[in-house]
Amino acid sequence: MAADENQDRPGFSDILQELTDSDVVIEIASDEAGRQSLESGPVKLLREAVQASYKALSGSVEVQLETTAVLEEINKRSLSVWLRVHRGGEGALANSSDASHLKFLARGTLAIIAWMDGSSTHEVADLQQAIRVLAWGTSITTTAQPALPSSLALVDAVSAWQKAKTSLKGSDRVRIITNNGLAKLDIRSTIDDPRSLLLSRKLVNHSADMIFLVEMPDYEGSGRWKLKHGLARTTALAEGSTLLDRFYRRELDIRPGDALRCKVDVETSYGPDHEVLSEHYRIVEIVEVLPAMKTDAGIAVPKKDAEMVREAEPQLEHAGA
Numbered sequence: 001m002a003a004d005e006n007q008d009r010p011g012f013s014d015i016l017q018e019l020t021d022s023d024v025v026i027e028i029a030s031d032e033a034g035r036q037s038l039e040s041g042p043v044k045l046l047r048e049a050v051q052a053s054y055k056a057l058s059g060s061v062e063v064q065l066e067t068t069a070v071l072e073e074i075n076k077r078s079l080s081v082w083l084r085v086h087r088g089g090e091g092a093l094a095n096s097s098d099a100s101h102l103k104f105l106a107r108g109t110l111a112i113i114a115w116m117d118g119s120s121t122h123e124v125a126d127l128q129q130a131i132r133v134l135a136w137g138t139s140i141t142t143t144a145q146p147a148l149p150s151s152l153a154l155v156d157a158v159s160a161w162q163k164a165k166t167s168l169k170g171s172d173r174v175r176i177i178t179n180n181g182l183a184k185l186d187i188r189s190t191i192d193d194p195r196s197l198l199l200s201r202k203l204v205n206h207s208a209d210m211i212f213l214v215e216m217p218d219y220e221g222s223g224r225w226k227l228k229h230g231l232a233r234t235t236a237l238a239e240g241s242t243l244l245d246r247f248y249r250r251e252l253d254i255r256p257g258d259a260l261r262c263k264v265d266v267e268t269s270y271g272p273d274h275e276v277l278s279e280h281y282r283i284v285e286i287v288e289v290l291p292a293m294k295t296d297a298g299i300a301v302p303k304k305d306a307e308m309v310r311e312a313e314p315q316l317e318h319a320g321a
Helices: 003-008 012-016 041-058 099-118 124-138 151-166 194-199 244-248 303-312
Strands: 023-029 063-073 078-087 173-178 181-185 202-216 224-229 232-238 259-270 276-290 292-294 300-302
Touching (some): 041 063, 041 078, 099 124, 124 151
Antiparallel strands (some): 023 078, 023 173, 259 276
């Protein structure tokens, strides 16, 4: 290319004015010697972090990032990678009816970075609230648009950003530039174990009357019973001074397939977005033991349930009647 043609080329700042809502630019610069390339570790990991953020925010709508341009400014020791968002298999979204969705993806990605670098508590619920406000502002909360991201999806994105930060040098400077704003990555701000963010649980205790099916009685006297409630299997703790004391004294026979009507303390663990992580049961009182009976089909059911099964069976008349 001739020298006069080089002089006529637009600068990087001029190129950025042509950004659309479907574009994302990763700019990485360093004061140290050494050149970044498109396939170098930091650039690759930063691209994966942007991809993870868009994936978390887009929900069931599949999006892909395509590299459309790479600009290297040798005098600035910088490399800029231009990405364009595509819906899987359908081409660019820039001129489609999903403009609000594109704005949401860009602003949501910047919000994730701002939360990582600026939050003092790193509560995932705070990030979800910020994204919820963005959703209201970009009108993507209709049934045609994806649901707001779960805490697990957001933590996956945070993990990708943290991995990218770890690969950078102390003198590296990173900007994520979109048509809806930009964010400067603070390499010094780190989250050592992003997965630990999911462990900020809220415990709720309550009492309930429940019926458990005995899968394995406590033959070893450990106080732990393998029980089943609906489709959920659990190991329940049985306290002393209950009807089960008679089982331990061999005065009461309880076998697999029997049922226990119990008063139970239930401890429920909720994640940052209120999903149930686990439930633990502590048997306070055994109200009644329901021995299993064999039905005609050979299935063991509690006695009272078996009586109901027999009542529901059709009564056939004798052939000679």
